[in-house]
Amino acid sequence: MIEQQIKTAIRDIHDFPKPGIIFKDITPILKDPGLCSKINDAFLEKIKDMQIDAIAGVESRGFLFGLSLATKLGVPFIPVRKAGKLPHTVNQKVYELEYGTATIEIHTDAFDPGDRILIHDDLLATGGTVTATSELIQDMGGIIAGFSFVVGLSFLKGVEKISPISKNIIILADY
Numbered sequence: 001m002i003e004q005q006i007k008t009a010i011r012d013i014h015d016f017p018k019p020g021i022i023f024k025d026i027t028p029i030l031k032d033p034g035l036c037s038k039i040n041d042a043f044l045e046k047i048k049d050m051q052i053d054a055i056a057g058v059e060s061r062g063f064l065f066g067l068s069l070a071t072k073l074g075v076p077f078i079p080v081r082k083a084g085k086l087p088h089t090v091n092q093k094v095y096e097l098e099y100g101t102a103t104i105e106i107h108t109d110a111f112d113p114g115d116r117i118l119i120h121d122d123l124l125a126t127g128g129t130v131t132a133t134s135e136l137i138q139d140m141g142g143i144i145a146g147f148s149f150v151v152g153l154s155f156l157k158g159v160e161k162i163s164p165i166s167k168n169i170i171i172l173a174d175y
Contacts, residue, residue, distance in 0.1 A: 002042045005035055006150060006173035024151050024175070026061065026122050039172065040068055043148055046170045047073075052145050053115035056080050056106070058133055061122035065150065069120065078110040078117065080133050091140055095132035104132055106140065113141025124149040124171060127158030134165045146170065 009032060013023040029035055043065065056078040057066025063079060070077035083092065083103035090105040111117060117137050119130050124147070134144050146168025152158065153175050163169060 002038055003173045005038065007175075009035060010151065010173070024123060024153070026064075026150055029150070030064070036065075036068075039065060039150060040072065042172055043069055043170065044072060047118065047146070047148065050118065050145055050168060051116050052118045054078050054111050055118045055120055056110075056133060056137060058119065058121040058129055059085070059104075062120050064122065065148075066120035069118075069148075076111065078106060080119075080136075081105050091136060093132045093136035093139070095128060095135075097128065102129075102132075104129070104136060106136055108140075111137075111140070111142055115142050116145040117142045118145045118148060118168075120148045122150050124152040124158040124162075124169075125156045127156075127161035130158075130162055131165065134162070151175065 009029045011025040011028050013025050016023040052073060052075055054076040055066050055070040057063045059081045067077045083105055086105050086107055089108045091108055092103050092105050094101050094103045119133050121130055130147060144166045146166045147162055148170040151173050152171035159169055
């Protein structure tokens, strides 16, 4: 089962990025091309009936599987980046973090109004970043087709935060 394979590969890093946090490090997955292929296949199976015009990957680990999924589906990939990282004209969204704010950006010409966008990231925690990404895409005229994550931390209730945006939420390994 893919969930157990992912959980076996993930490395727990205690007290990162601050004391009391157990960081779920997905980088050991990247050393296993066979597992990466299985993850891609699992996502493709779960999204096969969804209408998707593009995939938006959230910086930076959302790029890892997001781009490969977009390529396999034959749809554009939209990088969602931190402020100041995209070289062309952008739309921005400022959102709240636990201790301050952050800004994400998408190129103004990344997709057409009415396009159905799947938002992909490596991990769903509180849902703040993907909620901001959803709002930015919607502000630009896009439609949220759903969300996909390699890992979910259900105790942080991110699913509850994003489910009003779309009920199409894919999590391959949940904690």
